[in-house]
Amino acid sequence: MKKWVLFFCMLTIVLLLLSGCWNRRELNELAIAMAYGFDKEGDQYLVTTQVVVPSEVASKTTGGNLIPVVVYQAKGATLFEAIRKMTLLSPRKIYASHLRMLVIGEELAKEGISEALDFISRDHENRTDFFVTVARNQKAEDILKVTTILEKIPANQMYQALQTSADAWAPSAHITLDQLIADLISKGKEAVLTGIEKEGPLKVGESKDNVQKIDPPTRLTYTTLAVFKGDRLVGWLTENESKAYNYIHNDVKSTVGHLPCTNGGKVTVEVIRSKSKLKGKVINGIPQIEIDVRTEDSVGEANCEIDLTKTETIEHLEKTAEKGLKDMITKTVAEAQKYKVDIFGFGEEINRSNPDYWKKVKDHWDQEFEKLEVKVNVDVNILRVGTTKYPIMKLIKE
Amino acid sequence: MGLFTKIRKKLTGASSASAQNQNYLKPDPLHPTLQENIQKIKETLGNSTDLMIRKIQIGKNRKYRIGIFYIDGLVDNKTIQKDIMKSLLTEILGTEVEEKISRDPLPLLKESILSVGSLKDIGDYGTFFSSLLSGETVLLVDGCEQGLALSTVGGEQRAITEPVTQTVVRGPQNAFTENIHTNVSLVRRIIKDPNLWMETRTIGRVTQTKVSVMYLKGIADEKVVEEVRQRLDHIDIDGILESGYIEELIQDNTYSPFPTVYNSERPDVIASELLEGRIAILVDGTPFVLVVPAIFVQFFQSAEDYYQRADFGLIRILRYVALALALLGPSFYVAITTFHQEMLPTTLLISLAAQREGVPFPAFIEALIMETTFELLREAGVRMPRPVGQAVSIVGALVIGQAAVEAGLVSAAMVIVVSVTAIANFTFPSFNIGISIRLLRFGLMFIAASFGLFGITVGLIAIVLHLCSLKSFGVPYLSPMAPFILSDQKDAIIRLPRWALFTRSKTTHPRNLVRQQPPQKAKPKPPKGEGS
Numbered sequence: 001m002k003k004w005v006l007f008f009c010m011l012t013i014v015l016l017l018l019s020g021c022w023n024r025r026e027l028n029e030l031a032i033a034m035a036y037g038f039d040k041e042g043d044q045y046l047v048t049t050q051v052v053v054p055s056e057v058a059s060k061t062t063g064g065n066l067i068p069v070v071v072y073q074a075k076g077a078t079l080f081e082a083i084r085k086m087t088l089l090s091p092r093k094i095y096a097s098h099l100r101m102l103v104i105g106e107e108l109a110k111e112g113i114s115e116a117l118d119f120i121s122r123d124h125e126n127r128t129d130f131f132v133t134v135a136r137n138q139k140a141e142d143i144l145k146v147t148t149i150l151e152k153i154p155a156n157q158m159y160q161a162l163q164t165s166a167d168a169w170a171p172s173a174h175i176t177l178d179q180l181i182a183d184l185i186s187k188g189k190e191a192v193l194t195g196i197e198k199e200g201p202l203k204v205g206e207s208k209d210n211v212q213k214i215d216p217p218t219r220l221t222y223t224t225l226a227v228f229k230g231d232r233l234v235g236w237l238t239e240n241e242s243k244a245y246n247y248i249h250n251d252v253k254s255t256v257g258h259l260p261c262t263n264g265g266k267v268t269v270e271v272i273r274s275k276s277k278l279k280g281k282v283i284n285g286i287p288q289i290e291i292d293v294r295t296e297d298s299v300g301e302a303n304c305e306i307d308l309t310k311t312e313t314i315e316h317l318e319k320t321a322e323k324g325l326k327d328m329i330t331k332t333v334a335e336a337q338k339y340k341v342d343i344f345g346f347g348e349e350i351n352r353s354n355p356d357y358w359k360k361v362k363d364h365w366d367q368e369f370e371k372l373e374v375k376v377n378v379d380v381n382i383l384r385v386g387t388t389k390y391p392i393m394k395l396i397k398e
Numbered sequence: 399m400g401l402f403t404k405i406r407k408k409l410t411g412a413s414s415a416s417a418q419n420q421n422y423l424k425p426d427p428l429h430p431t432l433q434e435n436i437q438k439i440k441e442t443l444g445n446s447t448d449l450m451i452r453k454i455q456i457g458k459n460r461k462y463r464i465g466i467f468y469i470d471g472l473v474d475n476k477t478i479q480k481d482i483m484k485s486l487l488t489e490i491l492g493t494e495v496e497e498k499i500s501r502d503p504l505p506l507l508k509e510s511i512l513s514v515g516s517l518k519d520i521g522d523y524g525t526f527f528s529s530l531l532s533g534e535t536v537l538l539v540d541g542c543e544q545g546l547a548l549s550t551v552g553g554e555q556r557a558i559t560e561p562v563t564q565t566v567v568r569g570p571q572n573a574f575t576e577n578i579h580t581n582v583s584l585v586r587r588i589i590k591d592p593n594l595w596m597e598t599r600t601i602g603r604v605t606q607t608k609v610s611v612m613y614l615k616g617i618a619d620e621k622v623v624e625e626v627r628q629r630l631d632h633i634d635i636d637g638i639l640e641s642g643y644i645e646e647l648i649q650d651n652t653y654s655p656f657p658t659v660y661n662s663e664r665p666d667v668i669a670s671e672l673l674e675g676r677i678a679i680l681v682d683g684t685p686f687v688l689v690v691p692a693i694f695v696q697f698f699q700s701a702e703d704y705y706q707r708a709d710f711g712l713i714r715i716l717r718y719v720a721l722a723l724a725l726l727g728p729s730f731y732v733a734i735t736t737f738h739q740e741m742l743p744t745t746l747l748i749s750l751a752a753q754r755e756g757v758p759f760p761a762f763i764e765a766l767i768m769e770t771t772f773e774l775l776r777e778a779g780v781r782m783p784r785p786v787g788q789a790v791s792i793v794g795a796l797v798i799g800q801a802a803v804e805a806g807l808v809s810a811a812m813v814i815v816v817s818v819t820a821i822a823n824f825t826f827p828s829f830n831i832g833i834s835i836r837l838l839r840f841g842l843m844f845i846a847a848s849f850g851l852f853g854i855t856v857g858l859i860a861i862v863l864h865l866c867s868l869k870s871f872g873v874p875y876l877s878p879m880a881p882f883i884l885s886d887q888k889d890a891i892i893r894l895p896r897w898a899l900f901t902r903s904k905t906t907h908p909r910n911l912v913r914q915q916p917p918q919k920a921k922p923k924p925p926k927g928e929g930s
Contacts, residue, residue: 023850
């Protein structure tokens with residue numbers, strides 16, 4: 001009996017003392033942040049947060065009269081300070097666990113992003129699975145102030161668009177925070193981030209009018225990849241270079257490219273599967289990288305007079321494609337070597353194959369990288385030609 | 399326990415006084431003269447008007463006076479008329495027997511005159527009254543210190559109907575009634591084996607309720623039978639109105655939300671439990687028959703699991719899902735939405751947050767409001783008079799379903815959570831396990847609101863530990879899971895095909911394990927020589 005009384009007393013005391021304090025927050029006490037934008041203004045950080053207005057998103061409210069997000073901005077000497085300062089504007093504390101996007105202004109990216117990343121990776125509330133992008137030629141705050149329509153929450157629009165384009169159109173890459181940090185820390189690989197751009201005037205973009213037009217005047221669009229050296233942005237890749245980067249990095253899920261026909265016209269092939277392998281070797285103290293790319297393609301569009309029923313035609317197409325892809329990759333590697341930025345992770349590959357050699361060169365790897373011998377092997381297999389045999393163009397002419 | 403002992407000590411004086419009132423039970427011998435007896439009987443029963451006394455005279459020259467006593471309404475009037483009155487008054491007139499009766503009436507009455515099925519001698523007031531009050535007719539002969547009790551039990555009683563609490567789609571559709579004799583016969587009709595043994599005792603000083611212990615000799619564990627006997631004999635109470643009284647007085651652990659005695663109103667269920675080596679306790683006056691020992695999984699098994707094909711046995715898994723939902727539904731919701739928002743998918747979080755906009759209470763209070771409203775409705779639904787039922791259910795549906803959400807008192811998501819929980823709670827085949835789950839649900843809600851998922855985990859561990867510590871008549875409550883019995887798994891969470899269930903469950907320690915021929919033989923095979 002006594003034992004039980006004691007037990008219940010203890011239970012009650014524990015419940016009374018601990019309840020309600022520890023980390024308890026109701027859903028309507030949260031300002032759910034979907035995107036952060038980091039900029040530098042002078043020596044201060046400008047943080048922009050896109051916060052969801054839940055009542056405007058949910059399906060039950062028929063209105064949709066208001067924009068479903070609100071943007072809060074604050075300046076501070078450090079990021080954490082700036083974010084806490086937001087409570088001056090926001091009725092609720094910023095809750096960042098569901099962050100989807102982190103946009104870094106180009107200016108800040110050029111100055112170095114390591115300071116920004118420390119806060120965001122150290123804070124216990126943040127996950128590491130959101131995408132990081134760079135605002136090309138503009139400030140991150142402008143990107144976060146553009147309204148979107150299909151996905152009403154702009155951060156979601158950015159997230160989905162990046163994911164879809166990375167899956168179906170090779171030149172963009174969805175880099176999450178943990179990946180980015182791993183790349184920054186690694187000596188054998190430099191980081192890249194996809195760029196994002198606002199097209200059109202901000203004045204229209206930040207108002208509801210923008211999404212009430214069938215052709216919104218201001219939109220967000222992804223561009224090619226930004227190249228980092230250390231934690232500083234040093235340049236931008238072209239579209240083909242971005243594509244080649246993804247081929248080398250084994251990040252192509254599916255993409256589309258065109259090949260010239262022998263007698264004029266173009267054939268478009270869709271890459272269904274792509275697999276690449278990096279192999280590093282050190283022969284007589286000279287590092288060497290071999291890139292093997294193997295793709296499975298299908299013909300998606302044929303606008304020239306070719307006969308796709310013949311195996312020779314297919315073989316010819318495969319050869320052209322192999323050559324094109326090889327050229328693209330080789331050129332991209334050469335370009336990167338020119339700038340001494342190893343974005344492909346060749347250094348890591350050398351490290352894996354010959355750690356002893358790597359220890360010797362890792363501190364001046366960019367110089368070694370410049371001289372690195374890179375062999376590219378491409379194997380293209382065209383497996384399908386679609387649902388029609390002959391190009392319509394050929395049939396009309398006959 | 400100290401508290402109870404104290405109360406008992408205080409009350410001992412009172413209880414011994416009440417025992418004094420029942421001195422008629424003392425074996426005072428009957429008086430030889432009829433008139434004296436009648437006087438005393440009337441006095442003892444306080445001249446109750448339902449006591450019927452007929453005085454008749456039989457034998458040569460109507461020499462012997464006989465008193466016939468019975469309670470109106472408890473007896474079958476036809477039997478009294480045809481088998482007692484007629485035999486005594488008209489059928490022996492002028493026969494040889496009438497001559498003989500003058501010498502020693504009682505043996506003759508027993509052997510040659512009364513054509514009633516069963517009768518017994520009585521010699522004292524104790525047996526006199528217990529026979530009289532259980533519907534027997536008593537004959538007292540003037541000048542004899544002995545009487546005869548004739549079985550004339552009858553009167554109005556409810557017919558056998560369909561079970562109300564444990565329904566099946568396929569399977570026998572009869573249920574026990576309030577009459578213990580009917581109930582025993584229902585079981586006997588299923589198990590026609592001489593090894594079906596039954597012993598009856600009377601429990602309850604005032605109600606004198608018949609309680610029968612039924613078991614299959616040779617299968618049931620003798621030790622458990624003996625334990626049941628002892629626990630029943632230990633009961634000293636004024637009245638037994640329902641088997642629940644017995645259950646509470648013989649169960650292993652009172653301070654547990656979980657029932658350790660199983661009950662059923664289905665004769666087929668009781669028969670199957672007897673075949674498993676369990677012991678049934680039938681109580682007069684209730685259709686609910688107790689079964690011991692009980693184990694946890696038993697409460698999630700329905701009779702229908704065995705009547706449909708084996709794949710239907712997978713439905714049991716659904717019941718365990720329902721168990722999880724009913725136990726954890728609201729607490730999980732409260733924990734995740736107030737402590738672990740990061741665990742929700744983003745879109746779900748936003749939609750939940752949207753529903754919570756404008757709701758004035760914390761999620762826990764919200765859950766408490768909805769749960770309490772639902773419990774009120776359920777209680778009203780059981781308790782209210784049938785004619786007003788519809789009104790209450792309409793109000794309930796509107797209050798719970800719509801008005802509360804539209805008024806912004808609770809969020810729609812909470813209504814869904816509570817409804818799912820409520821429905822899950824109704825899927826248990828046994829009503830009493832539902833009560834325990836209901837109780838624990840509120841407890842878990844409290845710790846979920848204070849400690850989040852961490853609290854739920856600790857709560858669940860505590861529940862499992864408690865379950866592990868429970869025993870029902872020596873059988874671990876969580877068997878066959880803890881202790882793990884491999885051969886019993888075939889009829890625990892799932893049920894295997896009938897041919898695979900060739901041994902009885904080991905949990906109840908049956909003395910004979912073999913249920914049927916081994917599966918190799920029992921499994922049906924296509925006829926030989928047939929082309930496929």
